[in-house]
Amino acid sequence: MNAVELLKEQHREVNALFRRFEKARRTDDKEEIFLEIAARLVGHDAIEREIFYPACEDVFGEDEALMEGIAEHGLIEFSIFRADKARGEPTFEYLVTVLKEMVEHHVDEEEEEVLPKMARKADAATLERLGKAMLKRFEDAMAKDFRRPLREDLQQVLAGRTRTTPPKRTARSTTRERTASAGARSKAGARSKAGARSGRATGGRRKQGARRASAS
Numbered sequence: 001m002n003a004v005e006l007l008k009e010q011h012r013e014v015n016a017l018f019r020r021f022e023k024a025r026r027t028d029d030k031e032e033i034f035l036e037i038a039a040r041l042v043g044h045d046a047i048e049r050e051i052f053y054p055a056c057e058d059v060f061g062e063d064e065a066l067m068e069g070i071a072e073h074g075l076i077e078f079s080i081f082r083a084d085k086a087r088g089e090p091t092f093e094y095l096v097t098v099l100k101e102m103v104e105h106h107v108d109e110e111e112e113e114v115l116p117k118m119a120r121k122a123d124a125a126t127l128e129r130l131g132k133a134m135l136k137r138f139e140d141a142m143a144k145d146f147r148r149p150l151r152e153d154l155q156q157v158l159a160g161r162t163r164t165t166p167p168k169r170t171a172r173s174t175t176r177e178r179t180a181s182a183g184a185r186s187k188a189g190a191r192s193k194a195g196a197r198s199g200r201a202t203g204g205r206r207k208q209g210a211r212r213a214s215a216s
């Protein structure tokens with residue numbers, strides 16, 4: 001299955017789970033369905049943020065919808081975290097409703113803008129190769145508890161992450177960029193928030209990152 005088909009299929013699966021959640025009567029059933037939704041969304045976040053979105057940047061460059069998508073992933077993760085903490089409490093159900101609405105909005109935009117663009121611009125072999133890598137990454141994520149990667153991702157979001165993993169995919173450049181990114185993160189504590197953000201951004205992304213940071 002190619003990357004775009006895989007993502008659409010996962011969107012449909014999560015949508016069906018939200019409908020099951022709404023129809024379920026027993027609290028135990030609702031919590032069980034929520035845990036399935038949470039695990040799938042965290043796995044889906046990983047395959048888009050780590051593999052698909054960087055591949056989109058490689059194919060068609062930086063893109064407004066893509067950058068919005070990355071920011072929305074952070075908000076969705078925060079909603080998952082809050083709903084998970086609220087299990088067994090009266091707020092649980094409406095926090096899952098908030099999560100559902102955020103996911104629906106994000107999926108609509110992704111399917112209207114990012115996915116068709118990638119389907120048009122990437123060649124079939126690339127989409128197939130990405131699909132395979134994404135499915136494997138998703139299965140790895142589903143084999144583990146979602147809470148640890150969720151917490152780690154949220155820490156990055158709170159530290160001001162506005163980007164995916166680096167788009168350069170070679171082992172050497174990935175290591176170098178990770179090192180640079182870690183260096184910027186450690187300096188971030190000693191600098192103002194805005195300064196730290198622009199310090200992490202590079203090249204043509206600096207201006208856009210700063211604009212988005214001040215707009216948010």
Ligand SMILES: [Fe+2]
Pocket residue numbers: 007011044048107110
């Ligand atoms: Fe998606």
Ligand SMILES: [Fe+2]
Pocket residue numbers: 048069073106110
């Ligand atoms: Fe997404």
